[in-house]
Amino acid sequence: MEFSSKLIEQAVGHFASLPGVGKKSALRYVLHLIKQENQEIINFADVLKALKTDLKYCKNCHTISDNDICEVCSNPLRNQQLVCVVQDYRDVMAIENTGLYKGVYHVLGGLISPMEGIGPSNLTIDSLISKVSTQQITEIILALNATMEGETTSFFIFRKLATYNVTLSAIARGIAVGDELEYTDEVTLGRSIVNRVPYNNSLAR
Amino acid sequence: MEFSSKLIEQAVGHFASLPGVGKKSALRYVLHLIKQENQEIINFADVLKALKTDLKYCKNCHTISDNDICEVCSNPLRNQQLVCVVQDYRDVMAIENTGLYKGVYHVLGGLISPMEGIGPSNLTIDSLISKVSTQQITEIILALNATMEGETTSFFIFRKLATYNVTLSAIARGIAVGDELEYTDEVTLGRSIVNRVPYNNSLAR
Numbered sequence: 151m152e153f154s155s156k157l158i159e160q161a162v163g164h165f166a167s168l169p170g171v172g173k174k175s176a177l178r179y180v181l182h183l184i185k186q187e188n189q190e191i192i193n194f195a196d197v198l199k200a201l202k203t204d205l206k207y208c209k210n211c212h213t214i215s216d217n218d219i220c221e222v223c224s225n226p227l228r229n230q231q232l233v234c235v236v237q238d239y240r241d242v243m244a245i246e247n248t249g250l251y252k253g254v255y256h257v258l259g260g261l262i263s264p265m266e267g268i269g270p271s272n273l274t275i276d277s278l279i280s281k282v283s284t285q286q287i288t289e290i291i292l293a294l295n296a297t298m299e300g301e302t303t304s305f306f307i308f309r310k311l312a313t314y315n316v317t318l319s320a321i322a323r324g325i326a327v328g329d330e331l332e333y334t335d336e337v338t339l340g341r342s343i344v345n346r347v348p349y350n351n352s353l354a355r
Numbered sequence: 356m357e358f359s360s361k362l363i364e365q366a367v368g369h370f371a372s373l374p375g376v377g378k379k380s381a382l383r384y385v386l387h388l389i390k391q392e393n394q395e396i397i398n399f400a401d402v403l404k405a406l407k408t409d410l411k412y413c414k415n416c417h418t419i420s421d422n423d424i425c426e427v428c429s430n431p432l433r434n435q436q437l438v439c440v441v442q443d444y445r446d447v448m449a450i451e452n453t454g455l456y457k458g459v460y461h462v463l464g465g466l467i468s469p470m471e472g473i474g475p476s477n478l479t480i481d482s483l484i485s486k487v488s489t490q491q492i493t494e495i496i497l498a499l500n501a502t503m504e505g506e507t508t509s510f511f512i513f514r515k516l517a518t519y520n521v522t523l524s525a526i527a528r529g530i531a532v533g534d535e536l537e538y539t540d541e542v543t544l545g546r547s548i549v550n551r552v553p554y555n556n557s558l559a560r
Contacts, residue, residue, distance in 0.1 A: 151448070154426060155419045157402065157410055158444075164399040168384045179373045181443060184406055191407045194369040195400035197362065201389055202396045205362055214360045221359060238386060239363075243356070 151177075210281075212257040212274045214239045222246075222254055229253045231288040235278065235307065237261055237295060245293065253291070256281065261299035262306055270306060278307065282314050289317040296323060322347075356382075415486075417462040417479045419444045427451075427459055434458045436493040440483065440512065442466055442500060450498065458496070461486065466504035467511055475511060483512065487519050494522040501528060527552075 151173050153159040158180060165176035183191060207213065208220035215221070222228055222242075232253030236242055237260065245251050258273045270276075281287065292307060294300035308318055324342035325334050334342075356378050358364040363385060370381035388396060412418065413425035420426070427433055427447075437458025441447055447460050463478045475481075486492065497512060499505035513523055529547035530539050539547075 152451075153448075154444075155410070155421050157405055157421070158419055160398075160402045161406055164402055169387050170380070170383070175375070177445060178375070180406065181445065182374050183403065184410065188407050191403055193365075195403040197365045197369055198388065198396055198400040198403070200362055201366055201385065202393050205360065205389065214363055216360050216362070239359075240382060240386065243358075243382075246357075 211255045212259060212277065213242050213255060227252075231286055232291070233278075233281070233287055233289070234291040234293050236293050237300070241293065253289075256290075258294075258303065261294065261297075262303045263299045273303075275307060275310065279310055282311060282316055287316055289319060292318065292320045416460045417464060417482065418447050418460060432457075436491055437496070438483075438486070438492055438494070439496040439498050441498050442505070446498065458494075461495075463499075463508065466499065466502075467508045468504045478508075480512060480515065484515055487516060487521055492521055494524060497523065497525045 161180045162176040165171055165179050166173045208215040208223055209218050210223040213220050229252050233256050235256045237258055242255050256278050260268050260273055292304045294304050366385045367381040370376055370384050371378050413420040413428055414423050415428040418425050434457050438461050440461045450456050461483050465473050465478055497509045499509050
């Protein structure tokens with residue numbers, strides 16, 4: 151795609167670097183922005199810069215937060231001995247939306263991925279270990295994606311925590327609610343049979 | 356969607372205001388940007404601001420250009436008497452990509468749309484009229500979208516130019532190259548029969 155303006159080319163380049171955005175969509179965004187009010191664009195640009203300078207992370211669980219300690223970690227009604235390990239902020243939001251989890255979180259900030267050059271030291275795994283060794287934590291729930299990177303990271307954490315007196319669990323893999331058995335892939339269906347759970351009223355809700 | 360950070364909420368709001376971007380995609384973009392280098396984000400923000408302050412438009416055809424007169428208008432090999440009227444910069448790019456048009460353009464900057472509060476005075480129609488009345492222009496090609504707004508705008512320009520000695524034409528509507536007759540909608544198929552063209556070698560390329 152050739153542009154008659156260097157500025158447009160730069161702007162399209164920036165938008166096209168976002169995940170899942172191609173040059174055509176990027177150009178559409180840029181042409182949309184050109185038509186907006188001056189102040190709107192200035193605010194947009196300022197917020198972008200602020201993302202790097204003003205964004206704070208919870209000192210306990212590393213999630214994005216406006217305060218030093220996030221709302222979940224500072225909530226006395228949450229079980230501080232139950233820690234759910236997730237990849238990023240979006241996963242915290244997803245689990246919070248279920249309304250069924252009453253523990254706290256630990257945000258890794260990514261997954262181990264040699265392909266992308268992300269090793270254990272780039273994540274908050276050390277912080278998790280020191281949390282387990284210094285605080286009273288009874289259970290760690292591994293809630294990472296069922297991908298190669300997710301499984302690798304889970305296994306790495308499992309090995310690191312093996313010597314500590316803490317229960318390690320992983321979220322259940324199985325057939326999604328509403329899905330049909332015959333269309334489920336073999337690996338998922340197999341896991342859902344191996345990891346079957348006692349039937350009780352709470353499942354029949 | 357509830358966010359634990361006001362800054363994230365603002366950033367997501369800005370991205371979600373782009374056409375076709377929802378809050379989930381917007382959050383994905385924001386979390387991607389957070390992981391980028393500082394300088395990358397600063398450049399992005401600066402380019403956004405520059406869109407409003409530094410962007411130049413061709414004084415002749417109103418397309419986006421780095422110079423006062425764009426490359427097409429200043430090209431002596433282009434036929435300055437043939438003007439193609441388009442909605443915006445993207446259409447200029449699309450037609451240029453065909454490599455088959457040797458005239459110049461006139462970018463309206465939008466289409467007449469009472470629903471969106473866009474009237475003829477918001478577009479560069481006056482500039483087109485004055486161009487026709489002062490310059491030596493033989494043909495105006497209307498290349499606007501085949502939508503309600505596009506047809507309205509075409510008709511408005513047709514009425515405005517009726518008293519001038521200039522040929523008005525519209526791009527052909529018909530079955531796309533490679534499409535099959537039986538799956539084409541009736542309106543398009545009907546138009547393609549009414550507006551049939553003499554068969555010659557150039558069509559058989």
